[in-house]
Amino acid sequence: MPVDYFDLMNDSAYFLSDVHLRIQADDIERERRRELFLLLDKIKEEQATLFIVGDWFDFYFEFGHVISQAYTDVYAKMRELIEAGVTIHYFGGNHDYWLGSFMSDKIGVQIHRSGTTLEFAGKQFYFHHGDGLNEDDVNYRRLQSVIQHPVFIWILKWLIHPNIMHWLAKWLSARSKLKYRKETPLDLLNLVRKNYSIAEELFAGNVDFMITGHIHYPKLKSFGEKSFLTIGDFINYFSYGFFDGVNLSLKQWHVKQLEQRELP
């Protein structure tokens, strides 16, 4: 019997960002992964598409012959979804910029640059992790131009021992926990406003949806028929985006509901 491809077509999608999977697998991390894997199972069952909008990993680097053992279960889970027919699109963030052939060839993930528009279900989706969107943040832009430079990447890959890199990443990861708490509402508001103005520019063209992360607070805002989503995170909010083929919505996975910040 011929396969009716219209029956197989599935226009629903899930959007996740800022999971920040950690190298240090303590109890909190194990519980978080358990929750994440339950959500991934749901995506697999529904045969939906998964869009990862950056900072899936708290630290990610491909050394070539060496892969990080801290994420073995995550790699296996991603592979399991792909083998079951799920497409995973992955946009690198500031923590997982260095995605390479292991992720694309061995796991089978579709890797894209942050700041790409993809057509999905007849709609135009613009994806950007959200880092560097604020041109006023000169310090970050400077840092970005260093860590993304091919020479810097070559040095990390060939001259620094992977164990040293992991030790450093663990240390940075412990510090970044503090950073989230310290972020002032003013910085946050400026960042959100910047995101909205970019969204409005895009919506004046053909883009229907703008999807970002990085801010770590969930917010869905409509601009007429079009909408902007900043996903939130899977650390405090356990939030994610869902597209049913027509509408985009913001959802919360975890039972533990946190009070959401008032954003404009």
Ligand SMILES: [Mn+2]
């Ligand atoms: Mn980020």
